[in-house]
Amino acid sequence: MARLGKRGRLPGIVDVAERAKVSPATVSRYFNDPDIVRYRTRERIRKAVEDLGYVRNRAMRSMVGGATGSIGLVIPTIDNAIFSEMLQAFSSALATHGRTMLIAAHGYDLAREAVLVHSLSEQRVDALALIGLEHRPETLAQIERQGIPAAMLWNYRPDQDWPCIGFDNELAGRLAAEHLLALGHRDILFATAEERSNDRAADRRRGALDAVRGAGLPVPEGRRIVCPYDIRMSKELIAGTLRAGDRPSAIFAGNDVIAQGALFAATSLGIRVPDDLSVIGIGDFRGSDAFEPGLTTVRIPARRIGQLAADALVETIDWPEADFHHEHCCPLELIVRGTCGSPSAAG
Amino acid sequence: MARLGKRGRLPGIVDVAERAKVSPATVSRYFNDPDIVRYRTRERIRKAVEDLGYVRNRAMRSMVGGATGSIGLVIPTIDNAIFSEMLQAFSSALATHGRTMLIAAHGYDLAREAVLVHSLSEQRVDALALIGLEHRPETLAQIERQGIPAAMLWNYRPDQDWPCIGFDNELAGRLAAEHLLALGHRDILFATAEERSNDRAADRRRGALDAVRGAGLPVPEGRRIVCPYDIRMSKELIAGTLRAGDRPSAIFAGNDVIAQGALFAATSLGIRVPDDLSVIGIGDFRGSDAFEPGLTTVRIPARRIGQLAADALVETIDWPEADFHHEHCCPLELIVRGTCGSPSAAG
C-alpha cells in the first residue's frame, strides 16, 4: 500500500525537509537547482527522499506559476496508421524534453474538438497541438484567451495566423495526379476521404483535380468516390466501381490506406496492377513498401512533423518572449514503386 | 492574447466570485454541485464565468485532495497497429468518464518503463495502466508506494497480484498452432517477435510450441525465426527462409503484422497461399480481412480490452474502498479465412 507521510497523505516536500533537518525551501532548491545547495545538505536530502519515497508533485509546482509539464495533442483519431507514426515521434521527442503527452481524439468532429480543447485547458497543458488548419472559432478563441502556445500540424498553407508545421496537401495531391498524367492516364478514379472536418483531404483532392483539369481533362461525377480510412471498406467500395463495365485506367487514392484497399480490390477481381490498372497513394505508410508490387505513393514526413512540432512547442514554452517563426512546410517526395504504369492499349 | 484576471494571471475562481458578487466558495460549489446553489445565484455566476472566460483548474483542485482527472497509459509503442485500436477505445471510454489520457511509450524497454512510471507519478495520475505482466520490481514498488490504482493490460494469467485485463496469450498461440496441426501440417515455421521485455510474445510462442510438441512433432532450431513488428522487415526475413530449398508447409506468425509480411513474401516468390503455403496470424488487425486471400488469424478483442480497462480504472478511482475483482480474461476466437489449407501432397 501507499507509504504515507506524517499527515496521512503521500509524503510531501515538508516531510522530506523535516527528515533531512532542513527547510522546505532547501528541498525545493535541491530539485530545481541542485548546485546551489551544499554537498553535505544535498546528501541528507537525497537520503530523506529515498527513505520516504518522495515523488515531486508537478500539479503543485504549476500553482506558483510553473508549468504542468504536459502538452496536449488533439487528433482526429488514434487507431489509424495515418497519425500513429507522427504520434510516436511527437511523444518521444517530448519525453526527451521531460514533458508528457496528453492526448485526445475527436473522431473527425470539430465540435467535439472544441470540447476537448476546453478539457485540455482545464488540465492547464503548457501547449497544444491540433491537426489541420480549420477549426471552430470557439476552439481558437479558447486557445487565445487562455494564452496557450499552440501549433497546427499536418497541413501547411502560407500566411496562417497560427504556427503550422506540416506539408502542402494540395501539392501532395497534385504530385500524385501529375505522375498519373505523365504516364498517360486520361481516365482516373478519385477515391478520397470524406472532406467534412478534414481540410487535409479536401486540399489533396483539390490539388489532384486542379492538375487533371489543368491538363484539359474532365472529371465526371462517376469518377469520384468517397472512402473511409479503412482498408476493408475502401476495398469494397472500389471493387464495386471496378466491377462496373467502364473501368478507369488508374486510381488516385487520397491516402495509402485507400490505395491498399484498391490494390486488394484489384487482386480480388483478377485485375493486374500495374498492367491493367495503376494505383497511387499518399502517405507512404509503414508497410506500403512491402506490397506486391510496392505501392507508388507520395511520402509524407510524418516522423519529422512530430519531432518538429514537439521541439517547436517546447521552445515556445521555454522562451515565451522570443517570437519564433514556427512554420515548416516539410518537403514531399514521390516514391515510385510498382503500382503505376502506362495505360494499356485496351484502356 | 490571453485575457487576464485582476491579478495579471488567468482569471481564477476569486475573480469570478468578485464579479458575481459571491464568495469563492459558492463558485466552487456552482461547479462541483450546482444543485445546492440557488438559481438566481447560479445565473449570476454563469454570466461571470462567461464574461471572464474562466476555465477551472484541475491541477489546483487536486491540491485539496481531489483527483487530477488524468489517467496514465504506459505502452511499448504507439506507432504500431498492435495497440492503436485498444488505445483508441481506452481513450474514448475515458473521455466519456470525463478523464483524459496521459500516454508514454517505452519502446519495449522495461528499464525505461520504470522511468515513465515515475514521471507519470509526478503528474499525479489518478490511475495507471501498463501493458503485460512482467515489469521491473522498482516499477511495481513505485506504483505501490504511491498507492496508484493500476491495471495490467493485454496479457492474462490467473492468480496475479495485480488486476489484469487481457487474454490468454498462451492459448492464442495454441489455438493457432492447433489449427495448423488439424489441417495436417507437420513442418511449421515459427516467426515470432523478440521476447525480451515482451511476455505476450513469449507466451504465444510457448503455447504454440507446446501444442506442436504435444503432437509429438519436433521443432528444429532452423524453424524458428525472430521478426520485428514490421511488415517490410518480416517480409524480408521470411522470404529469406522461404527461398532456402527445404520449405515449411505452414507459417505460424506471432501476430498479424508478421503474417502479412509472410503473405507478401510468398507473393514475391510466387508461392501460392494457401495451396503451397499456409499462414496463420494472431490479432485480426484492421485490414487483415482485406487481404487476398483473407488472413486466417486469432482475433484479439482489442477494443474490448481498452474499454474494460478504462471502466475498471475509473471504478477503482471513484470507489477506492470497494475491492473490485478486476480480472478479465477476454475470449479469443479463431477466424478462419483463406490463408490456411491442408499441406499439398508435394509438401
Add this chain to the structure above:
DNA sequence: AACGGGTTTGCAAATGTTTTCATAACCATC
C-alpha cells in the same frame, strides 16, 4: 411580529510547492 426549519452562503483554514528577502554560516585575509 416573532418563530422555526430548511436552504443557501460566507469565513477561514488547509493543501504542497516556489520564491523573495533577509539572515546565518562559512572562509580567506588582514
Add this chain to the structure above:
DNA sequence: GATGGTTATGAAAACATTTGCAAACCCGTT
C-alpha cells in the same frame, strides 16, 4: 580575532481551490 565578501539556508508570503462550520436568509406558521 575582527572584517568583509561570498555562499547557503530559513521564514513567510503567494498561488487557486475545496470544505467544515457557522451565520444569514427565506418562507410559511403561529
